[in-house]
Amino acid sequence: MGRKAKFAEEVVQKKGPGRKSRKQKDPEIPKVEGNGVTKRLSSNQKKRMKKRAMKVQEVVDKKNAQAEKRKLLNLKIKEQQASKKMEPKDGALKVLKAPPSKAPKPLQASNGKVKKPVQYHSSSEDESDEETAESDQDSSEEENSKGFTDDNSSWLKPVSKKLPAKILSSKDESDEEEEEEEEDDDDDDDDDDGSDELEEEEGDGEELEEEEEEEDDDDDMGEEEESDGGEEEESEDDSEGNENSSPVLKKGKKESVSVQSLDMDSDDSDEDNDDYGSDSEEAAESKDDESDEDMLPIEKKAKKLKKKQEKDDKLAEEELQLNIASQDVFAFPTEEEIKKPKDLQDVQQRIKDVITVLNDYKRLHQDGRSRSEYTDLLRQDLCTYYSYNDFLMEKLMQVFQLSDLLEFLEASEVQRPLTIRVNSLKARRKDVAQALINRGVNLDPLGKWTKVGLVVYSSQVPIGATPEYLAGHYIIQGASSMLPVMALAPKENERILDMASAPGGKASHIAAAMKNTGVLFANDANKDRTKAVVGNFHRLGVVNSVITCYDGRKIPNVIQGFDRVLLDAPCTGTGVVSKDPSVKTNKDETDIQRCCTLQRELLLAAIDCLNARSSSGGYLVYSTCSVLVEENEWVIDYALKKRAVRLVPTGLDFGTEGFTKFRHLRFHPSLNLTRRFYPHTHNMDGFFVAKLQKLSNTIPKTLSSDGTEGEVSVDNSDEENNDSKKSEKSKKKDKKKKPAQQESQNGKSPNSSPTKNDNKKVKKEKKKNGKNTTSSTIINEQSPSLSPGVDKQKQGVSVTKQKTKLKNKAKKVKSPGNKMSKSQSPGGKKKRNSNSVSSDVSTGKSPNKKLRK
Numbered sequence: 001m002g003r004k005a006k007f008a009e010e011v012v013q014k015k016g017p018g019r020k021s022r023k024q025k026d027p028e029i030p031k032v033e034g035n036g037v038t039k040r041l042s043s044n045q046k047k048r049m050k051k052r053a054m055k056v057q058e059v060v061d062k063k064n065a066q067a068e069k070r071k072l073l074n075l076k077i078k079e080q081q082a083s084k085k086m087e088p089k090d091g092a093l094k095v096l097k098a099p100p101s102k103a104p105k106p107l108q109a110s111n112g113k114v115k116k117p118v119q120y121h122s123s124s125e126d127e128s129d130e131e132t133a134e135s136d137q138d139s140s141e142e143e144n145s146k147g148f149t150d151d152n153s154s155w156l157k158p159v160s161k162k163l164p165a166k167i168l169s170s171k172d173e174s175d176e177e178e179e180e181e182e183e184d185d186d187d188d189d190d191d192d193d194g195s196d197e198l199e200e201e202e203g204d205g206e207e208l209e210e211e212e213e214e215e216d217d218d219d220d221m222g223e224e225e226e227s228d229g230g231e232e233e234e235s236e237d238d239s240e241g242n243e244n245s246s247p248v249l250k251k252g253k254k255e256s257v258s259v260q261s262l263d264m265d266s267d268d269s270d271e272d273n274d275d276y277g278s279d280s281e282e283a284a285e286s287k288d289d290e291s292d293e294d295m296l297p298i299e300k301k302a303k304k305l306k307k308k309q310e311k312d313d314k315l316a317e318e319e320l321q322l323n324i325a326s327q328d329v330f331a332f333p334t335e336e337e338i339k340k341p342k343d344l345q346d347v348q349q350r351i352k353d354v355i356t357v358l359n360d361y362k363r364l365h366q367d368g369r370s371r372s373e374y375t376d377l378l379r380q381d382l383c384t385y386y387s388y389n390d391f392l393m394e395k396l397m398q399v400f401q402l403s404d405l406l407e408f409l410e411a412s413e414v415q416r417p418l419t420i421r422v423n424s425l426k427a428r429r430k431d432v433a434q435a436l437i438n439r440g441v442n443l444d445p446l447g448k449w450t451k452v453g454l455v456v457y458s459s460q461v462p463i464g465a466t467p468e469y470l471a472g473h474y475i476i477q478g479a480s481s482m483l484p485v486m487a488l489a490p491k492e493n494e495r496i497l498d499m500a501s502a503p504g505g506k507a508s509h510i511a512a513a514m515k516n517t518g519v520l521f522a523n524d525a526n527k528d529r530t531k532a533v534v535g536n537f538h539r540l541g542v543v544n545s546v547i548t549c550y551d552g553r554k555i556p557n558v559i560q561g562f563d564r565v566l567l568d569a570p571c572t573g574t575g576v577v578s579k580d581p582s583v584k585t586n587k588d589e590t591d592i593q594r595c596c597t598l599q600r601e602l603l604l605a606a607i608d609c610l611n612a613r614s615s616s617g618g619y620l621v622y623s624t625c626s627v628l629v630e631e632n633e634w635v636i637d638y639a640l641k642k643r644a645v646r647l648v649p650t651g652l653d654f655g656t657e658g659f660t661k662f663r664h665l666r667f668h669p670s671l672n673l674t675r676r677f678y679p680h681t682h683n684m685d686g687f688f689v690a691k692l693q694k695l696s697n698t699i700p701k702t703l704s705s706d707g708t709e710g711e712v713s714v715d716n717s718d719e720e721n722n723d724s725k726k727s728e729k730s731k732k733k734d735k736k737k738k739p740a741q742q743e744s745q746n747g748k749s750p751n752s753s754p755t756k757n758d759n760k761k762v763k764k765e766k767k768k769n770g771k772n773t774t775s776s777t778i779i780n781e782q783s784p785s786l787s788p789g790v791d792k793q794k795q796g797v798s799v800t801k802q803k804t805k806l807k808n809k810a811k812k813v814k815s816p817g818n819k820m821s822k823s824q825s826p827g828g829k830k831k832r833n834s835n836s837v838s839s840d841v842s843t844g845k846s847p848n849k850k851l852r853k
C-alpha cells in the first residue's frame with residue numbers, strides 16, 4: 001500500500017515495557033549553564049569535567065596543605081630558636097622595645113620539645129591549622145587507600161634522607177616540577193580526551209544502533225546512563241589507579257618534600273611572601289629577623305606590622321610634605337587666627353607648616369615675613385599645643401634644633417618606663433628578676449651599660465610594695481639616675497660625699513658600690529628630706545654612712561678631704577617634665593638665675609671638699625635633671641675657671657656630647673666630655689653628667705679686680721700633681737711638709753679632718769646599732785660640728801690661706817711660668833682655656849651676670 005507518510009516516522013510510537021525501558025531510570029533535570037543556556041552534557045563530558053575538577057581540587061588542596069605545613073614548620077623553627085634564646089641577654093638599652101611577652105614556658109614542653117604554638121596563633125591561623133590538619137588527614141587517608149606502590153614507596157619513606165638533596169634543589173626546580181605537573185595534567189587530559197572520543201564514538205554507535213532498532217530516547221538515555229555508570233566506575237577506578245602511580249601526585253608529593261626542606265633553610269621567606277610584600281622586603285625582613293632572633297613569633301609579626309604601618313605613615317607624611325611643598329606659600333595667619341586658633345588640630349597643622357617654612361625659609365617664606373615672625377608664631381603655637389610658658393619654650397628652642405625640639409616635647413608628654421636598681425648589698429639581679437617574674441612582673445635587664453638595672457614593662461603587683469622591695473632588694477630609680485654614680489665610680493674604703501643626697505637614691509647606690517666600706521657622707525640641706533635618706537638606708541642595709549643636714553655651700557668649712565664627691569644639684573627639672581608637668585608653667589627667668597647661682601656655689605664648695613691628693617680619687621661628678629645650658633655646661637665652665645679642676649670622660653659610653661658652643665657663648669672645648677641624656681633619644685629622663693678631677697687643693701686666686709680670670713696662685717706641692725698622677729713620691733713629700741702646709745694641700749685643717757673623728761663616729765654607730773642597722777646620724781648645722789669646732793676650723797682655714805698666699809708669692813717670684821697654669825686647663829694649657837671662652841664670658845662678665853642681664 002505505498003510508503004508510510006513521513007509524519008508517521010517522526011512520531012515514534014512508544015513501545016511497551018521492554019528490557020531496556022524497565023531498567024530506565026527517572027529522567028534527570030538538565031543542568032542550566034551560567035549563561036542560561038541549557039546544555040546537556042554527554043556522559044564522557046561529565047566524566048572529563050569531574051576528572052578535571054578533581055585534579056584541580058587536588059592540586060589546590062595540596063598547595064594549601066604545603067603552605068600550611070611550611071607555616072607550621074617555620075613557626076616551630078622560630079619557636080625552637082626563641083626557646084634557645086629565652087635566657088634574657090643584656091643588649092643595648094631595651095626600654096624602647098615593645099614589652100616582650102613573658103610567656104616562654106607555654107612554648108616548651110617538659111621534655112624540652114617545642115610545642116605547637118597554638119597560643120600565638122590568630123583565629124584565622126587556627127582555622128588554617130585545622131584546614132591543614134584536615135587536608136593532611138585527607139591525604140593520609142588517600143595514601144592509605146592507595147597503599148604503597150612501587151612508584152610512591154621510594155619517596156614516602158625516606159623523606160628525611162632525601163632532604164639534603166632536596167635542599168639543594170632550588171625553588172625554580174619546584175616551579176619547573178609544577179609546570180611539568182601541569183603538562184602532565186594536560187597530557188592526561190589529552191589521553192582522557194582520546195579515550196572519551198572513542199567512548200563517544202561508541203556511544204554514537206549505540207545511538208545509531210538504537211535508531212536502527214527504533215528505540216525511544218528514554219531507552220537511549222537509560223542505556224547511556226547504564227553504560228555511564230559502569231564506565232564511570234571503571235574509569236574512576238582507573239583514574240585512582242593512575243593517580244596512585246601518576247607523576248602528578250608523585251611530583252606533588254616530591255614537591256611538598258622539597259618545599260619543606262627548602263623551608264628549613266629559607267625559613268620565613270615563604271611565610272612572609274604569603275603575608276607581606278615583595279621578595280626584597282622579605283629579604284630585609286629576614287635579615288631583621290636574624291638580628292631579632294630572640295623575639296617571639298608574635299613579636300616579629302607585630303614588628304612587621306609596625307614596619308608596614310611606619311612605611312605607610314612615611315608615605316603619607318611624604319605625600320603631605322609634597323602637598324605642602326606644592327602649595328604656593330604657607331599663608332601666615334592673621335593676628336586673630338593666631339590668638340584664637342580653631343582647635344588644637346589647627347595649631348598642630350600650623351606647627352608643621354611653620355617648621356616646613358623654617359626648614360626652607362628662602363623658598364617658602366611669605367614676602368614681608370621675617371624668620372623671627374615665623375619663629376615667634378611657632379613658639380606661641382608650641383606653647384598652646386604643649387602647655388608650656390613662653391619663657392621655658394624659648395629656652396628649649398635655644399637648646400634643641402627644630403626636629404629635636406618636637407621630639408623632645410612629645411617624649412616629655414610620656415612617662416619613661418619604670419626602672420628599678422637592684423641593691424647589690426642585699427641581692428643579685430637575676431634573683432630579684434626571678435622573684436618578680438614569679439609575681440607576674442614583666443621585666444628585662446635595663447641594658448648592657450648597667451648590671452643592676454631592670455626595666456619593668458608591666459606588673460600585676462605594685463612594684464613599690466613587694467616583699468622584695470620592703471626587704472631592700474631593690475629601689476625604684478630612673479635609668480638616668482644611675483648614670484652619675486656610675487660616672488663617679490666609687491671604690492671600697494673611700495671617703496665619699498653626696499652633697500645633695502635626699503631621698504638617697506644615688507647615695508645608696510654609692511654605698512652599694514663601696515660595698516658598705518669606707519665612709520659615705522649623705523648630706524642634704526632639707527631636714528625633712530634627710531628622713532627619707534634614713535628610711536631608705538635602713539631598708540637597703542646601708543651601714544657605712546653619716547647623714548648630715550648642711551647647706552652644701554658650707555660643708556667645706558665643716559669637712560673636707562673627700563676622695564670623691566657627688567653633686568646631684570638642685571635644678572629646674574626641665575629634663576623630667578613628664579614626671580612633673582608643673583615645670584612647664586612655673587619656671588621663669590628668676591628661677592633659672594637662682595638655680596644656676598646656687599649650682600655654681602655648690603659646685604665650688606663640692607670641689608673644695610675634694611682632696612686632690614687622694615690616692616684613689618680626687619673626682620667629682622656634677623649632675624642635674626635639667627636640659628638647660630645655664631644649669632649645666634655654663635656652671636662647669638665657670639668652675640673650670642674658678643678652681644684647679646679639669647674635665648675627664650664620664651666613662652658612660654652613650655649620651656650626647658655637652659655643648660662647647662651655645663649661641664654667642666664659647667665654652668672650654670673639653671666640655672664635649674660632658675654627657676647629655678634626653679627622653680627622646682635615650683628614653684630616659686633628661687640628664688646632664690660631668691666628671692671633674694681636682695688637680696690642686698689650692699684655690700686659684702683671681703688677681704684682676706674686675707673679676708677677669710688672671711694668674712693663678714700655686715704652691716710647690718702641686719707641681720707633681722699637674723699631670724694628675726698621684727705618685728708615691730708626692731705622697732712622701734707631703735708627709736715631710738709642715739703640718740700647716742700639708743693642711744692647705746690636703747684641704748683640711750687638723751680640726752676638720754673627717755678621717756679620725758668621722759670614722760670613729762661611724763664605727764661607734766656601727767657598734768651601737770649592730771652590723772645590720774644603718775649607721776647614719778643626722779648631723780645638721782645646729783648639731784655639734786663633726787670637728788671639734790667650726791670656728792677653730794675656720795681659723796685654721798684662714799691661717800692656712802695666709803700661709804699659702806705668702807708661699808705662693810714667693811713661688812711666683814721664683815718661677816713665673818709655673819706649671820699650674822698648665823694643670824689649670826683641662827687641655828693642659830691655661831691659655832687655651834681663656835681663649836676658648838668667648839669675649840663676653842671671659843672678659844669680666846661672668847655667665848651669671850650675663851644670665852641676669
Ligand SMILES: C[S@@+](CC[C@H](N)C(=O)[O-])C[C@H]1O[C@@H](n2cnc3c(N)ncnc32)[C@H](O)[C@@H]1O
Pocket residue numbers: 481499500501502503504505506507523524525526529550551552553568569570571602
Ligand atoms: C636633685 S635632688 C637630689 C636627689 C638625690 N641625689 C637622689 O638621687 O636621691 C637635689 C637635692 O638638693 C637639696 N638641696 C637644695 N639646696 C641645697 C643646698 N644648698 N645644700 C645641700 N642640698 C641642697 C634638695 O633638698 C634636694 O634634695
